Each structure stands twice: as structure tokens, then as C-alpha cells.
Amino acid sequence: MTQPITEEARSSRKTEIGVVTSDKMTKTRRVEVERLFPHPKYGKFMRRRTVCHAHDEANTTHVGDLVEIMETRPMSKLKRWRIVRVVRTGAQAALAGEGETAKTVQA
Numbered sequence: 001m002t003q004p005i006t007e008e009a010r011s012s013r014k015t016e017i018g019v020v021t022s023d024k025m026t027k028t029r030r031v032e033v034e035r036l037f038p039h040p041k042y043g044k045f046m047r048r049r050t051v052c053h054a055h056d057e058a059n060t061t062h063v064g065d066l067v068e069i070m071e072t073r074p075m076s077k078l079k080r081w082r083i084v085r086v087v088r089t090g091a092q093a094a095l096a097g098e099g100e101t102a103k104t105v106q107a
Helices: 091-106
Strands: 015-025 028-038 045-055 066-071 079-088
Touching: 015 045, 015 079, 028 066, 028 079, 045 066
Parallel strands: 045 079
Antiparallel strands: 015 028, 015 066, 028 045, 066 079
């Protein structure tokens, strides 16, 4: 019999933390992972970003959220990652609340 897969067995998968930049697709989020590295010749730290398409089954994340993504099997042409958890919610939730209070004050 085969053993059930536990979280310890999956710990070898690569994880990254990035910001959701697009939530226009159903069950898919565009996540930008930023990294810093020194320039090979001058030593100045440079910023580079990698764009990953991640699977979000419940459509819970939105633009601006800081999320942790994990490598997974290929789910489509571009999707090779899945969202594990939301580290911090973005500014979109705060702005949605502001708009509602502004409407009630004007009325």
C-alpha cells in the first residue's frame, strides 16, 4: 500500500512570496516575485522581478495582496504555481470600505 502524502514530504517544493498584480482571470492570479542581487561588475543591488501565474481555487486573493506561492505540477500552459496562503491583504480591501462610507455620508 502507498503512504498518504504529508506536508513534510512536500517540504522540498520551492516557495516564493510575491504580490498579486492581476485578478482578472478565474482561478488564476498573476503574481510578481521581486528579487535583489548585486551587479556582477559594480556591486550595486539591482531589482528584478519574475512573473508567475498561480492557481487560486477559491478566488480569494485580489490585486495588492502579498501571497506565498508553491511550485506544483503544470496546470495549464502558464500555471506552474499555486497560492498557499495570504501573507497580507492589499490596499484594495481598505479602499472598498472607504467608498461605502463616502456614499453614506453624502446621502
